[in-house]
Amino acid sequence: MKVARTVRGRPVGKNTSNCKIDWPVRPPLSMGAVFTMFSGIYYWFDKMTGLWYSEVLGQIHFWTFFIGVNVTFFPMHFLGVAGMPRRIPDYPDAYYMFNKIASWGSYISAFSALIFFLVILEALLSNRKAHFCYSELSISRK
Numbered sequence: 001m002k003v004a005r006t007v008r009g010r011p012v013g014k015n016t017s018n019c020k021i022d023w024p025v026r027p028p029l030s031m032g033a034v035f036t037m038f039s040g041i042y043y044w045f046d047k048m049t050g051l052w053y054s055e056v057l058g059q060i061h062f063w064t065f066f067i068g069v070n071v072t073f074f075p076m077h078f079l080g081v082a083g084m085p086r087r088i089p090d091y092p093d094a095y096y097m098f099n100k101i102a103s104w105g106s107y108i109s110a111f112s113a114l115i116f117f118l119v120i121l122e123a124l125l126s127n128r129k130a131h132f133c134y135s136e137l138s139i140s141r142k
Contacts, residue, residue, distance in 0.1 A: 031069050038065070038116065045123065046130040053123035061119055065112035071105030 075098040
């Protein structure tokens, strides 16, 4: 089903600004996929660029993003148990505090995205050479 929705969604990508068609055609992106993309970038960064990134800044980014995602989605379990329906633009006042906590978690996650760009920018500007990169494996010309 997901593959069919993805294949169907690619040709109509320009029409997804209409909210009535956006939900059926866009492929969902789970937070596990986002963590996987970040880990892939961190793993391949030195191999693609030949530069090291700051391990301390990378760990700050990971833990900030981890905390932000958990603060965002953990209150939603309580909202579901309390009976709040999903994907509604408005919510009763009884759910205000849980929604506020989830909003703060999303702000933390957005801040961690800025930290990620800082990690990449710092690595590019510091010019710390990696000990190994795949460009050294290219066929040598004799």
